[in-house]
Amino acid sequence: MINVKGFKFSGISCGLKKSKKKDLGLIISSNECISHAVFTKNKVIAAPLIVSKEIIKKNQIQGIIVNSGNANACTGNEGIKNVKSVINQAVKVTGLSKNNFFISSTGLIGEQLDVKKINTKLSKLFKGAKPNKSVDFAEAIRTTDKYIKIESTEIKIGNKTGTLLGIAKGAGMIHPNMATMLCYLITDIKINKSTFKKFIDDAIKNSFNSISVDGDTSTNDTVLGVSNGLAGNQEINQKSKNAKKIYKEIEKIFYNLAKKIVADGEGSTKICKIIVKGTKTEKDSKKIANRISTSLLFKTALFGSDPNWGRIIAAVGSSGVNYVDQTKIDIYINKKILVKNGLGKKISSFFNKAMKKKEIEIIVDIKAGKASSFVLTNDLGHEYVDINSLYRT
């Protein structure tokens, strides 16, 4: 596994998960980082977010502590006290300050966090931290994820090498943001704060926010970026020669992690990129793409490998974009036209085969303007029902 200068990782079991799998993770830098985080837009937010939102303002993050097995959401003042108790214990164990710690939680909502289990193991967690243990961290933050999600890359910046490492958790639920998505972007590239912020915000738009619906998010969703600047490069700003290249790599990491979240998708068997073009605004194309991607009739047709374009067109018509003209809609599956001006072509074996693939691309052209957008989605199968109806037990 790729190393990022000055960063160590750790992941252990502290007993929050009944399964005894890893449920407590740590990322720790040898020095304070510049940082930027984007949090859920849900009006109900979990205790660790309430606390971390305040701490990140100080811009002194050095350690990231994440537990799975319990979301510490809807837990009131006791929930907040519990987050602070973890931070206090981390301060005791490390000698660092309170403002150095960023806390996340993921798991069941509405039950108090058994904070003693975490605090008892914090010393072990910190002692076990090693530069090559990012996989342990990735495992510790899993909930219903079938596999860990890590993406990394190295970038030449002058005669220095910078490293970007992204670690995420989340299994592409139907309303993706109704279950927690966490992502940590770790880098040693020296970069100024406002540039780093802009890069993260922009890259989220074309990745994690393209698997989301109408801005809905869970109580715990968090994307955090931290840079300790130890690569030794000249500080990057938006005008730097390498700025664009670095941005593109961040976007790629986020996109690939988002794709992995969709593909992991609680029981999904395939992923589908829905591209909507020909709208008057990007917002409209996103609205239509979101409507299709959340149509359960579409998602079950996807599961059944059925090129049922009628369900696509019905979703388009109910998207709320009022200038849609049913006699102008074109639909392509894997680049081949299936619907022309609202009328379907013969469903040849090409389409039946295309729908059976693991990755499918559907283009919907409204032919009313020049804007476009996309959403990544997955199918809805039996495993989704199993996983989510039995999650608590």
Next chain:
Amino acid sequence: MINVKGFKFSGISCGLKKSKKKDLGLIISSNECISHAVFTKNKVIAAPLIVSKEIIKKNQIQGIIVNSGNANACTGNEGIKNVKSVINQAVKVTGLSKNNFFISSTGLIGEQLDVKKINTKLSKLFKGAKPNKSVDFAEAIRTTDKYIKIESTEIKIGNKTGTLLGIAKGAGMIHPNMATMLCYLITDIKINKSTFKKFIDDAIKNSFNSISVDGDTSTNDTVLGVSNGLAGNQEINQKSKNAKKIYKEIEKIFYNLAKKIVADGEGSTKICKIIVKGTKTEKDSKKIANRISTSLLFKTALFGSDPNWGRIIAAVGSSGVNYVDQTKIDIYINKKILVKNGLGKKISSFFNKAMKKKEIEIIVDIKAGKASSFVLTNDLGHEYVDINSLYRT
């Protein structure tokens, strides 16, 4: 089965359904009716709706012809021609006029209607019509419905007896209005047109529109009311002594049909009434109720009989109603409080048992105002996936 004066019903197989089950239905009155219809708000609308929308303006409906097996949606000019061809054939068979016929279709979207199959059997359809065959009609309009949906009542109006009969089809899909819902309200009560229109519009609001989401509708949704006035009562207007009673009975018929649609719900095992109160406006409470009712995590928890209130509260927070305060939310299951001011009580056996029932009532109190609203919803189980992934085949 209850009879409605002057109305006959028929239902036969014309071969549109491969299964050879009934797929062509007729309601015919001995005289022209006053009528009012409410159609889908989807921007993509099916050919029969395009035609019927024009015909109903003449207010001369006498016959209602409905086919299942094919929705005649996204079929362009040929689709419209096919509807007119059915009407022309009905005119030939009966000697009535073009403006006497209201046409509906339901089934697969995007394939041309095999209109010959219908036209060849129209004569048989009309000949078979009898006052006591409403069940045959109800069977003929089914698609994925597990059972027929009929509700009826008799009302004393002075020394006369008026009859109301409602027949619907639809299986409570997850986004209810993405699959077709049809409803026909038949009555012999003499009632003035504007009163009948108001009664139907108002009753829809608290029934079919309370199983819908955000006003989305399928390409074919239709609610049609017809009255032939043969009960012999003095014409009802909004000021009539019996007006309120008649309205209440219409609302009850629609509500019970809506409930049957939800309960039939493609694989659902239970129905849940979500009441949201304490909002500033009714629109806000509906918005929150809709969000909960479309949360797949909630619907799968319902299937698993899991009193997972965290998923309810997360849905509330993502509803877009911005004045929601997480520290004020109360949640009741079957009248017993489970969440008080955003904090969960112990999940006693009462709640575990309640969630196993066939009918569940959940109240969410936002405590920010005096408005309230409700939505009827169902759970999401394996059968939903089976039915909808294999619908075409």
